[in-house]
Amino acid sequence: MNGNDILRAMNGLDDRFVISANRERIIHSSKKTLQKLAIGIAAAVVLAIPAGAIYTQFEHKAAVMEYFDEKTADYLEDKGLALNYVSENEHLRITVDTVLSDGNVGSMVLTVEGLDSEGIDYVGEKPFFDMYITEKNDISTGDKIFLEGGGSRDHDVVTDTQYSLQKDLYLCDIDVEKDYVMTFDLDRRDKKNDPVLFDGIAFDISFRPNVDVKEFEDEDGRHIFFSQIGFYTDEEETIRRLNHLSNTSEDMRLLRKNSILSDEIDITSATYDRSPEKEKPKGCVWFSSIVEISDYNGARLGDMLFKEVK
Amino acid sequence: MYEFENDRDLVELFLSRDAAAVIKTEKRYGKRLNGLAKSFLSDKRDAEECVNDTYLKAWDSIPPQKPDDLFSYLARLCRCTAYNIIEKQKTAKRSAQLVELTHEMEECIPDSSRSSSPDDKFISSLINEFLDTLPRYKCDIFVKRYWFGKSVEQIAIETGFTTSKVKTTLHRTREKLRIFLEKKGVQP
Numbered sequence: 001m002n003g004n005d006i007l008r009a010m011n012g013l014d015d016r017f018v019i020s021a022n023r024e025r026i027i028h029s030s031k032k033t034l035q036k037l038a039i040g041i042a043a044a045v046v047l048a049i050p051a052g053a054i055y056t057q058f059e060h061k062a063a064v065m066e067y068f069d070e071k072t073a074d075y076l077e078d079k080g081l082a083l084n085y086v087s088e089n090e091h092l093r094i095t096v097d098t099v100l101s102d103g104n105v106g107s108m109v110l111t112v113e114g115l116d117s118e119g120i121d122y123v124g125e126k127p128f129f130d131m132y133i134t135e136k137n138d139i140s141t142g143d144k145i146f147l148e149g150g151g152s153r154d155h156d157v158v159t160d161t162q163y164s165l166q167k168d169l170y171l172c173d174i175d176v177e178k179d180y181v182m183t184f185d186l187d188r189r190d191k192k193n194d195p196v197l198f199d200g201i202a203f204d205i206s207f208r209p210n211v212d213v214k215e216f217e218d219e220d221g222r223h224i225f226f227s228q229i230g231f232y233t234d235e236e237e238t239i240r241r242l243n244h245l246s247n248t249s250e251d252m253r254l255l256r257k258n259s260i261l262s263d264e265i266d267i268t269s270a271t272y273d274r275s276p277e278k279e280k281p282k283g284c285v286w287f288s289s290i291v292e293i294s295d296y297n298g299a300r301l302g303d304m305l306f307k308e309v310k
Numbered sequence: 311m312y313e314f315e316n317d318r319d320l321v322e323l324f325l326s327r328d329a330a331a332v333i334k335t336e337k338r339y340g341k342r343l344n345g346l347a348k349s350f351l352s353d354k355r356d357a358e359e360c361v362n363d364t365y366l367k368a369w370d371s372i373p374p375q376k377p378d379d380l381f382s383y384l385a386r387l388c389r390c391t392a393y394n395i396i397e398k399q400k401t402a403k404r405s406a407q408l409v410e411l412t413h414e415m416e417e418c419i420p421d422s423s424r425s426s427s428p429d430d431k432f433i434s435s436l437i438n439e440f441l442d443t444l445p446r447y448k449c450d451i452f453v454k455r456y457w458f459g460k461s462v463e464q465i466a467i468e469t470g471f472t473t474s475k476v477k478t479t480l481h482r483t484r485e486k487l488r489i490f491l492e493k494k495g496v497q498p
Binding site (some may be wrong): 007 | 317318379383384385386389390393404408411412413414415430431433434435437438441446447450451452453454456457460
């Protein structure tokens with residue numbers, strides 16, 4: 001046997017190793033990086049940052065397809081939005097599969113994998129957990145912002161050691177032009193597990209808009225921002241009206257450009273929040289899949305007819 | 311709604327025996343496959359022949375094959391084809407890169423004598439088993455180097471590690487592989 005025999009034998013390597021090595025991602029395994037972050041966490045970590053807008057394939061495509069659909073997963077891969085950011089400690093490996101942002105609403109798919117017995121036990125519960133962001137340029141003194149938003153966890157993308165979840169993001173509350181570091185903690189109601197599970201797991205993250213967005217206006221001057229992933233308004237009266245509509249009826253339709261045809265808006269979740277304690281009202285809606293918003297120039301939401309602002 | 315082509319669309323073209331499959335695959339993956347072929351073959355024409363054979367093999371094998379990851383499938387065909395060309399020619403047409411890789415791989419052989427060649431499939435299965443024991447980033451670095459034939463510098467760029475970190479990781483991984491093969495009773 002010689003060196004060439006081993007190299008030749010590597011023709012029989014499992015696909016999973018080849019696919020993994022072929023992924024376009026940049027991995028930094030650096031304790032120094034984390035020390036610079038000065039966020040009070042000490043552990044070896046693999047911190048991943050995006051490789052840029054190049055064609056990449058989802059490592060957990062089944063999850064992305066489950067939370068959106070197959071076409072959306074393919075579309076995101078083609079647009080370079082299959083991020084596959086990875087960060088891990090000895091207990092858990094978290095992959096940020098994708099982050100979508102229109103500047104107002106956003107969506108994220110993550111996959112959590114247990115690496116040791118403690119991590120696998122935790123993953124066995126398929127829990128939700130808390131996520132925080134801190135401004136990257138002000139990491140030592142900056143506020144740790146709780147990343148608010150609902151989400152879902154589908155049991156079709158669960159194994160004994162791994163699960164994926166999707167999180168809706170209220171990006172209207174944060175400055176999306178800034179760079180952030182995202183960290184994790186146990187769900188605040190979780191008194192059972194050890195917070196050390198998330199020590200050292202951190203991501204450089206950006207919420208800069210990466211999908212198309214259009215501003216729509218109706219005859220009474222109401223505004224809504226429609227994007228490929230959802231729509232948003234901060235107008236109290238518009239939110240009140242939206243709140244009276246059914247998400248699953250014919251009440252919400254997008255109007256096709258140069259056509260009398262319209263398409264029903266397929267929504268997975270919506271928040272119409274006019275709570276007095278909030279700084280501003282919040283009307284956020286998330287679509288179930290990517291919508292090619294450039295094909296539309298209007299929307300009918302109940303008795304409100306919106307047209308694209310040129 | 312979407313005007314784009316992805317791997318699945320390309321595989322569908324192969325499955326429907328549409329000749330555009332090869333043209334579009336060449337357009338999409340030609341450069342990368344050429345780079346892979348050149349990692350193993352020094353002669354430009356050999357590399358071109360290797361890539362063309364790869365397209366032909368893909369055309370002949372899809373269907374019945376229906377790869378989920380088309381590039382990995384093509385890359386495997388390309389790598390095997392490159393080895394076939396090397397074996398067939400039995401001349402000094404291996405690329406300098408391949409000579410270097412071979413030399414590095416010598417370190418993984420449990421004994422310095424090289425009298426026989428254990429079955430490729432057996433060694434393959436052991437290497438797969440070995441890679442399963444590695445942290446993912448080490449596994450990725452190892453595969454980038456010895457499967458894709460990438461240079462240390464290129465791996466450093468792709469991973470964000472320094473070249474010395476990549477070199478050290480490769481060195482330690484080779485040493486681990488040697489011990490692993492020894493424990494598994496691989497005889498030279």
